[in-house]
Amino acid sequence: MATGTVRYWAAAKAAAGVAEEPFDASTLGDLLAGISANPDLARVLPRCSFLVNGAPAGMRDPRSIDLPEGAVVEVLPPFAGG
Template structure:
């Protein structure tokens, strides 16, 4: 997560999104690059990109989110700032050992 400078529209704020387990299956890809300054921006963009994929929005809604190794928890996505180069991990609940 970041103490990022204010967003500059002239410069991209590209982060990597990694999809795991069921959300990977629903997205049809393992990872992608997204230009987003907040977690809310990122969520909006990936929902737009995958709106035609069965189950994507449903699975995304139950995912835990980590930025790097830091869990986002119940924080407001619009208040979670992203920094260029961050990795956002999306992990649906899964069972196993």
């Protein structure tokens, strides 16, 4: 189990109610399952993309993406005008 920081942007930040928070999770899938307990955030997450230490998760299964100790996970909803 790794500890790190999850950072929320735009609509994800509004849904989470915070800009960032600590996490304990082994994989990106575990992290997403945990933060999905927030129903507002659960509605936003399917439209989001994710960066783990600056590297895009892409279309890979989140359960296959290991989170290293101290990881920073960015939750990025679609941005208008991007």
